[in-house]
Amino acid sequence: LETLATEAGLAYSYMGGIERGQKNPSLNVAEKIAKVLESDPATLFCAPPKAK
Numbered sequence: 001l002e003t004l005a006t007e008a009g010l011a012y013s014y015m016g017g018i019e020r021g022q023k024n025p026s027l028n029v030a031e032k033i034a035k036v037l038e039s040d041p042a043t044l045f046c047a048p049p050k051a052k
Contacts, residue, residue: 008032 005015009032017023025033027041034041 004033004036007036 001015001019002012005012008015008029010029014023018025018029025044030041030044034044
């Protein structure tokens with residue numbers, strides 16, 4: 001989480017808040033996180049698939 005925060009240019013505490021559901025990232029922040037993860041920002045807002 002710390003590495004992701006650093007690479008996205010975000011505070012570690014802010015990333016922790018997102019992870020705990022205490023912070024709601026803006027689209028700009030979601031784009032920064034997705035870029036680091038080499039993913040589409042929309043995937044950050046999707047529920048994980050249900051286990052079978």
